[in-house]
Structure formats: structure tokens, C-alpha cells
Amino acid sequence: MTFQVTVQPSGQQFSCEADETVLAAAIRAGVSLPYGCKNGACGSCKGKVVSGSVQHKAHQERALTPDEAAAGYSLFCCATTGGDLVIEARVVAGSSDYPIKKMPSRVTTIEKVAPDVVVLTLQLPASERLNYRAGQYIEIMLRDNKRRSYSMASAPVEGGPVSLHIRHMPGGLFTDQVFGSMKERDILRFEGPMGTFFLREDSDKPVVLLASGTGFAPLKAIVEHMINEKSPRPITLYWGARRPHDLYMDALCRQWAADLPQFSYVPVVSNALEEDQWQGRTGFVHQAVMADLPDMAAYQVYACGAPVVVESANRDFVSLCNLPAQEFYADAFTSEADLTK
Numbered sequence: 129m130t131f132q133v134t135v136q137p138s139g140q141q142f143s144c145e146a147d148e149t150v151l152a153a154a155i156r157a158g159v160s161l162p163y164g165c166k167n168g169a170c171g172s173c174k175g176k177v178v179s180g181s182v183q184h185k186a187h188q189e190r191a192l193t194p195d196e197a198a199a200g201y202s203l204f205c206c207a208t209t210g211g212d213l214v215i216e217a218r219v220v221a222g223s224s225d226y227p228i229k230k231m232p233s234r235v236t237t238i239e240k241v242a243p244d245v246v247v248l249t250l251q252l253p254a255s256e257r258l259n260y261r262a263g264q265y266i267e268i269m270l271r272d273n274k275r276r277s278y279s280m281a282s283a284p285v286e287g288g289p290v291s292l293h294i295r296h297m298p299g300g301l302f303t304d305q306v307f308g309s310m311k312e313r314d315i316l317r318f319e320g321p322m323g324t325f326f327l328r329e330d331s332d333k334p335v336v337l338l339a340s341g342t343g344f345a346p347l348k349a350i351v352e353h354m355i356n357e358k359s360p361r362p363i364t365l366y367w368g369a370r371r372p373h374d375l376y377m378d379a380l381c382r383q384w385a386a387d388l389p390q391f392s393y394v395p396v397v398s399n400a401l402e403e404d405q406w407q408g409r410t411g412f413v414h415q416a417v418m419a420d421l422p423d424m425a426a427y428q429v430y431a432c433g434a435p436v437v438v439e440s441a442n443r444d445f446v447s448l449c450n451l452p453a454q455e456f457y458a459d460a461f462t463s464e465a466d467l468t469k
């Protein structure tokens with residue numbers, strides 16, 4: 129059976145089958161509801177059911193609390209319906225500009241940049257174009273219909289390769305393959321681009337980029353895109369990691385800071401050992417941002433990394449530092465297992 133979904137306040141409408149989620153139906157129809165993980169973990173797709181009812185598949189409680197569910201909120205990536213719906217949700221301009229495609233790619237390099245991180249470079253077929261927005265992700269298609277999501281760490285450049293930053297999760301289906309049997313020239317199939325975490329280019333606000341660990345990947349794409357576009361917007365990159373060697377592209381960030389007058393870089397290390405001889409900032413990365421920018425009323429923030437970092441930043445920047453809630457854009461990793469971007 130097919131049901132009608134109406135989005136408020138945009139008034140857009142799309143049809144939804146009984147066996148598909150509201151988000152899947154919206155993506156299929158080209159209606160750009162916000163989303164990230166598509167598996168009930170990040171909360172990006174949260175909106176309100178104004179009329180009708182939904183059934184939720186399994187999701188994480190931190191993404192939709194029982195109080196929020198009782199108040200009529202829903203995670204549309206996990207919600208199915210048995211009738212017509214009216215929902216309240218933001219529609220994200222720009223995310224459906226580029227078609228989502230399935231395509232093969234060839235592994236051209238596998239470069240170990242930290243003890244547990246590799247940069248995987250994928251060459252696309254000469255006959256294919258992958259248009260995307262800086263910050264979006266792709267889904268690697270594995271056997272048994274399994275998929276793993278990774279942010280593209282390279283700026284969108286015509287014909288250019290796509291690079292991914294992959295942290296080893298021992299026991300993880302895909303990352304064990306990357307760190308074990310994968311060889312250059314292997315073929316990987318993927319689908320993309322996905323997600324609504326990308327640089328909003330219709331703003332001239334200064335940008336704060338907040339990364340933890342391999343959450344640096346989509347922010348690297350954003351910086352490179354802003355460089356390519358000669359954007360004059362001030363950029364400050366805060367990159368948090370446990371130890372200095374986890375800042376696996378520290379030299380690149382320092383080079384950007386040396387070359388670009390509008391770019392600043394603040395590495396923050398939380399668990400340095402004496403042997404690291406770390407002289408820089410220490411502690412929680414989001415608190416370093418707050419110490420430097422107690423008033424963020426005029427900023428845009430893009431955050432990517434561990435959920436605890438992203439959630440703390442969202443909460444504290446908005447409640448303590450005047451950041452407008454709609455100017456916080458986030459892409460939280462969704463699991464400690466082999467499910468992360």
C-alpha cells in the first residue's frame with residue numbers, strides 16, 4: 129500500500145510504501161529531509177509527526193528519548209507508517225542537487241597514516257562522474273547487503289579520486305578487510321553521495337570546524353573546497369585526539385595555517401603521555417572552542433566525530449555560547465563498531 133506524506137512548513141509531498149521508512153521514501157522522491165546515519169543513532173532525521181502515526185524500528189535512545197517520542201517526535205530513518213502523514217521537518221536546500229549513484233571504484237592507494245588509520249584512495253571509472261557537496265559520505269557496498277559509511281575526505285573535483293579515512297575497528301567486517309587482505313587495484317562498489325552534512329555556501333559567516341579523530345575527513349573536504357573556491361570566509365579548525373600521533377594530518381593543517389591568512393588551526397590532545405612531549409592545548413576539544421569563542425552568535429559550526437563530542441558541542445555551544453541552534457551542523461559517528469564513517 130502507498131501513503132501520502134506532507135512536509136510542513138515546506139508543503140512538499142511524497143508517497144511512502146508500507147514497507148519503507150519515511151526517510152527512504154523522501155530520498156527516493158528527491159525531498160531533502162535532513163539525515164546522517166540512516167540507522168537510528170545520530171538524531172539528524174528527527175522531526176515531528178503532526179498528524180497520522182508512525183511505528184519505529186530499533187533506534188538508540190539518545191537519538192530519540194522516550195520523552196521526545198511521547199511529545200510526537202520521530203526518527204524518520206526508522207519510522208514506517210500505515211496511513212497518510214503530516215510531518216514537521218526542515219528541508220535541506222542543496223542535498224538532492226546531485227543524483228545518488230551506485231558505481232564501482234578501484235583502490236589506487238592504501239596509506240597508513242597512523243597506527244590505526246589508513247587513507248584509502250579510490251579511482252572512479254572514466255565514464256562516471258560523482259558530483260557531491262564537500263562533507264557528504266558514500267556507502268561501501270559489501271557482501272550480504274551490508275554497507276559501511278565513510279565521509280569523503282577529498283574536495284569535489286571533476287574526475288578526481290575519492291579518499292576515505294578509515295580507522296581500524298578490530299573484528300569489523302570492512303575495516304579488518306582494509307587492514308588485512310585489501311590490495312591496491314581491488315574493486316569496491318559504493319553508493320553516494322549521501323547525507324545533509326555539507327558546507328552551506330549561501331552564508332558568509334565565519335566557520336568553526338570541530339573534529340575528533342577521523343571526523344577530520346569531511347572537514348578536510350570542506351577546507352579544500354573552500355580553498356578551491358577561494359572563499360574569503362574565516363575558518364578555524366579545532367581537531368581533538370587522544371595523543372599527538374592521532375592527529376594524522378597535522379602537518380597538512382599547519383601548512384594550511386601557514387599559507388592561508390583566513391585559516392587557523394588549533395590541535396587539542398586529551399591523553400598525551402610524557403614521551404609525546406606535547407606542548408599544545410589539552411583537554412576536551414569542544415571546551416577549547418568555548419574558551420576561545422565565548423560568544424558564537426555570528427558563527428557557523430560544522431562538527432564531526434564521536435557522538436559524545438558532537439553532542440556536548442551542540443548542547444554547550446547553543447546554551448552557553450549563543451550559537452544559533454540552526455547554525456550547528458553535525459555528522460556524528462554512529463557506533464563504536466565497524467559502522468562508522
Ligand code: FES
Pocket residue numbers: 162163164165166167168169170171172173174191203204205206
Ligand atoms: S538517526 Fe536517523 S539519520 Fe541518524
